[in-house]
Amino acid sequence: MKLHRLLLAPSLGTILIFMALPIAITTLYSVLTPAQYGGVIWEPSSEAYIRLLFERDIFDDTLTFNTDYLQILGRSVLQAGVATLLCLFIGLPTAWFIATRPAGQKSLWLMLVTVPYWVNLLVRTIALLLILRDEGPINRALHAIGLTDGPLPLAYNNFAIGLGLVSSFLPFMILPLYAAIERFDFSLLEAAYDLHANRRQAFFEVVLPILRPGLIAGGLLVFIPGIGSYLAPDILGGGKTLMLGNLIGMQFQGSRNWPFGAALSTILMAVTLIALFIIARRAAREDA
């Protein structure tokens, strides 16, 4: 074997051990039979995938269609989607602001964006909960100035989860957008105005299409971890509103149904890959 092939060995090995192997195990476990106290019995079964869509009657074994799990999947997609859009609306102006600062100031602003991320995600999520809860500073302040009688329900709901997702993943939107805007040739904007585009037209016809790669990168970096997020729904949702990540976690902890957890993981992975594939195909077609 030639030396230059050996140079690839560390990365290939890492991918193999920490990515390919776990994915293979997960997929394999999803088609096995659950053991009583966790783990699997080496007996093929499609029960996990059937369970996703149907409920098996415990007396007569008949299957009835059940949308409980599909709802959780849908809610996860929706939550992640909304969080991605919110990150976009917050991230685009922020990235634009940073990218248009004088050269010496940019790194300072970028550092400020990343400062909160020096603190562990769990700590940040709990801190957000402390701010949002009934006795938190927001509710106390609102009460003190007489705007509200009782505490607003800020924590333990979809709003809190969304806020948690946005605050967790916002930099993943800002940074790729910053890189795209940094490369943007601002004379194109002058050209657009010169060619009778108003501000709105210049933004939608010139700026957005050219920033598209950055938008897609940022969107994926927020959406993909968002859809499978665990901490925000667990802590900020108080475990009341399940998202896919929590459902999967439950299967390996409380419910001890490893194959079902593995099946959910596989489905999540498949949904993500299909979305990526569609985006990549569209991007390739538009560049052709």
Added chain:
Amino acid sequence: MQDQEDACRLTGLGRTYGKGVSAHRALDRIDLTIRSNEFFTLLGPSGCGKTTLLRLIGGFDQPTVGEIAIFGRNVAGLPPEDRPVNTVFQTYALFPHLTVAQNVGFALRMLGRPKAEIAATVARMVALVGLEGMEHRRPDQLSGGQKQRVALARALAPGPKILLLDEPLSALDAKLRQRMRSELKALQRETGITFVFVTHDQDEALAMSDRIAVMQGGRVQQLGKPEEIYEAPANRFVADFIGGANLIPARIGAGGAMSEGLGVVPAKGDLGAEVTLAIRPERLAILPAGLQQPGDLGPLRVTERIYMGNELSFRLEGASVPLHVTLPRGGLRGAQDFAPGDSVCLRAEPGAIRVLAS
């Protein structure tokens, strides 16, 4: 010319950047009238204010003082998209995500014109700049010259009253630049649109312009036809910047201008005035010192002979400043060649010596 209205009138136009002691006056109260259907050039070295002036006309920047009227209409505060003016940018600024046809049709689409009209105009513009068959290419699939043509077609498509061109040829190689010069000039005649062209290249300016404004230090140094600018420079800067000139300090005496080492040079002026004599290097003949007559400059010594293919140039010493003479190669036939060390004198063509205030 059916339209005698002025295309663009600038009145007391000034633009200052910064404040207080660090203020930089990029434009210093410019008064200028650009006529309709004219190929007008703003010529000057970098930092002379020519690009600032163009940006003010285009609406990309606002004047500190003064007024701009385009075809009689004051355009103060009017944004670029509302001015009947389009620009060919120095870097072309083509939209990378759009095809040639989409780039050319951009302005009409922004104006909400019907699709059929856009298609027809795009086809006409693409043909005008000779890019048929390239309609569906993207800018990154085009050569520099082709990009240049797209930029031209794109700016002409909405039918501007004035086309602003910001050093559009500077990114092209020398051969292509030559060809685009004639094409630009022809395009201007064909379309009848007023062109305002910015360049630092005097050859470009002389070759294409109907009139030239030579700029320096935020002011117009001279305004005139190419011949006037070249043959009758108004001051030292113009004489030196356009084509180069021998600039010789002298004092007006009885019978002519007295200059160290040159004797009495035929020139008129107020007696005793300190002046600068400007003489184009190609309007001097070089002769052996022995043939010197009254009125000739010399005697001088050849210090350098520079062969440049189409012309031959000599550097001479003996006057208060080194002098340069340029002969077309044809001019040497029958005339004597000289080598460093030779003693010579110079004979100026009639009218070749211009007297400028120092």
